[in-house]
Amino acid sequence: MNKKIFSVIALMVIVVLLISACGSGGQNSNSSQTQNAQSTSQTKDDMSRFDEEIAKGPNGETPTRSSEINLTEEDYAKLREGKHKAALIWAGSGEWYNALTEGAKEEFEKMGVKIVAVSDAQFDPAKQATDIETALALNPDIILSLPVDPVSGTRAYQPAVDKGVTIVFADNGVNNYRAGKEYVSIVTGDHFGMGRAAAELMNEAIGGKGEIAFIYHDADYFVTNNRDGAFKRAIQKKYPDIKIVAEAGFTQENATGEVASTILTQHPEIKGIYVAWDVAAEPVVAELRAAGRNDVKVVTHDLGANNDLDMARGGNVCGKVADMPVEIGRTMAKLAGYKLLGKEAPPFVVCSLIKVTRDNLEEAWKKSLNKELPEDILKALGKK
Amino acid sequence: MDNFISKKIKGFNYKNYIVYISFGLVLLFFSITLFNKGFLSPENLMNILRQTAMISVMAVGMTFTISAAEIDLSIGSIVALSALVAALVLRSAGIILAVLAGLSVGAVTGLLNGIIVSKVRIPSFLVTLGTSSIISGLARKITNLEAVPIIDKRFNFIFGSGDIGPISTLFLWTLVIMIVGDLVYRKTPFGRAVLATGGNKSAARFSGIRTDAVKVAVMTISAVCAAFAGILYAGRLHGARYTLGEADVMTVIAAVVIGGTSFTGGRGTVVGSIIGSIIMGMLNNGLLLMGLSVSDQMIARGIIIILAVSLSLREAKND
Structure with missing residues (x-):
């Protein structure tokens, strides 16, 4: 027993000393x-x-203010003819995400876009990848998404990219994806x-x-x-x-x-x-x-x-x-509209703060x- | 006289005190390494006791469950739902009703867990995994993911934010739950029935113990303790939110096992679980005071938990 106790003490001391040595850089x-x-x-x-x-975009994109993103009545009318469907693939949940959804919903209603799925990945990249695959079964034309992980996102969003879905990101981009190619744009707070x-x-x-x-x-x-x-x-x-x-x-x-x-x-x-x-x-x-x-x-x-x-x-x-999550949601929906109308969209859009x-x-x-x-x-x- | 002392020493069974030895080691270690960083200040020690109160309360309930060779993974979600229900009821009713409503979340869930475990004969691990998801879903749904603030000052004082002299009410609640739990565990026929059920179910049944009833009871005790922990969280934070308790399950299980309760049932102590919970709190506090980064804290905590658990489990095996 004495030996055991002694070895445990010794181990504890060694462990913590080691960790404090490498942890001195912690703060x-x-x-x-x-x-x-x-x-x-x-x-x-x-x-x-x-x-x-x-802040510039994750890939050094120059920011544009969200006030510059606008659709005309004609644009809305044209979009309504398309009878598009959208999926909202979020990273988490809470008041902030509720507002994000609400902003997108408000704008999509004007565009006649039907929201077919809303998901919360609970900050788990694997769950988000599954959410994307599941949503694709509903054949959405648009995906608005806040990516959990830029690295694994490259693979996770690929099925949607392959299907030619219009993707607009919030906050984070996805590694190796380019605005105007795999996705339309990234919208974020300032x-x-x-x-x-x-x-x-x-x-x-x-x-x-x-x-x-x-x-x-x-x-x-x-x-x-x-x-x-x-x-x-x-x-x-x-x-x-x-x-x-x-x-x-x-x-x-x-x-x-x-x-x-x-x-x-x-x-x-x-x-x-x-x-x-x-x-x-x-x-x-x-x-x-x-x-x-x-x-x-x-x-x-x-x-x-x-x-x-x-x-x-x-x-x-x-x-x-x-x-302004509501404004971010609205802007994301508008940018999806830009893509569907064939309008050129800025790669990185920044919303205001209060x-x-x-x-x-x-x-x-x-x-x-x-x-x-x-x-x-x-x-x-x-x-x- | 010498003879008496040597007899006492020979009769001293250190195996019963492993958790106290771990506690002493951790305390000693941090006292030495952090002697000038405020670890031993009375305020800091009270901080540790206060911050671990919720884990301690849940650990008391979990001691019963694990002693009966069951497990309850739904406690984290019960914490959130109970806190939210209590906060919502408090808006239109008094403290007593709010607390009862919160506790009934635990009672109902616990009964449900227990009945499914004993009647449908599904392992508690799977049952509580399922109910955990249901309860989490309900907690998210009832307020549409919004926080519920609590403005009742008396509620906040009694259940978490108040001090009586230098002593936090959270610590007093821990003491009350510990004493009640310990008495029930050690001094009542029910406590012995729990241990018998966990130790050897068939033998327990043949000796006239209604093991199914015991299972329902232990699942209910652990869920009600979790519901009470939820009420304490609400009082401490002056509000509730669906994320409360999310990360607590593993900490509670670690505290109970470090405290000397056998994972396979039949052996345990309530006081040991509380000490286990305080060890976990001391680790969090001490590693932070050392100025370690979050990653380093995680590594150190993991290693120390394994060491502490292996010590208590190895000694248990040698019994």
Whole structure:
């Protein structure tokens, strides 16, 4: 027994020593992620250029604003004659995806396009490949899709490409696919703009100076990497009095509570925390409440009822940046229309964003999700 | 006197204390490596106890299930549905009704699991895999994937966000569930029937134990514990969402097995499962405080879990 215990202790010590040796680079892993985003963006030192910089497409495509994508009444009439069918192949589910579907639906109704399938891959590339095959059995003319994985996507979308289906992507592209060939275009939010806007909100929330923590998505994912990277660069470039003293990544959104509590243990002096997105910020807010730290401000991305209620009540969450999933859905549908009409479509289209604080919560829900603010939140705002 | 002590030492059966040895080792290791990084601060230790409360509550229920040589994979989905139902009922009714509604999600699912397992004779692994999918689907459907915030301050205080002195209510709930669970497990005929059913079903049946009823009961206990964990999640987060509990099943099973409950049934302890759950919490906390990246944390956690489980299982085999 003694031998066993001893060998287990020895093993544990060796394992953790080994891992801490290779893990010393752990907290820096974000810097390589930031560098990636930096190289894609070819950041200019010039501040005004930095402010206007929009992320390029995954293949370096130049972005076009979604306001430039429009169909005329004649276009709609022509499209209605085609009696087309569409499948929506999403990566996940939730309020954001509901809004995406709603935007596409709204536009497809005008085009007389029937939606024959809506699927949620639950972020599993294999399930998405199956979803595509299943949807193809319904012979759609159009597929609107948010690819889970650009690498395996090359194979997964091939059956649809072979059948000549009109494909429009959201957020991610697929490796080795070219706009105008295998797919029409990629539509996405203004991720750099979102990161910068989050930095502005953080600056306002903590009064322009102090120490903050940065909780980022520790995965190779185009959207979150761009947003997180842009936030960090904006803080470093534009707000020299704000210092990021703690950086930690997460992959599971329910694991951020533990991350936040360890940050509070080691850096009790922080005034703000940036979290990569709304659902991941919920456990962070719970930890701040548990620690009685009403003074620590949270800035994050995307709308969501739980944190928005906290914001309405003047809690920890004080600012959010939301993209426009409804607008992304609409634009994707319009671009599919472009292809069917034989119009030339831009390869990479970027939708607008909205900076959200307690004051414009109601408007933000309408604009971003096309929904009324939930009753509890209206009450907390004193509007009901 | 010397004789007495040496007798005591000889009589000391370390095999019963493997989980405490693992606990001590992990605690010692992090105390040394993180001595200046706040690991041992009272706030951090309370953080660990608070953050593991939901896993601990589920581990108590799972101890009964695994001891009876069954498994319950539906607990993660029950967490989400129970939290959502409680949050929705709370909008129009009081705390008691909301909690009862949440718990009844567990009771109904657990009964269903148990009846299918014992009457239709399908392995619990498959039954709960199926019900897990049904319950997840319901949780997604009832709110159309939207979050349900909770504004009732008393609910939030009692079930997760409150502190009584320096002690979190989450920890107090863990203690209550642990004490009740431990008493039922060790001191009642039912507890002995669970162990007998798990140890040798035929022998248990011949000795007059209604093994089918025991199975229904253990499946219900584990599901109700999961439903209660869902209520605690809702109180802690001031709201519910269909994603709650998604990643918890494996953590709960690991906690129970590290805690010394035999995977093949017939042997286990409730307190050990709670200690197992706290070991899992300490690992998460300590590896984060060390500043490891997520990938490194995953590798380290996996290796340490295998070591801890192999220690407790090897000792069990030697019994």
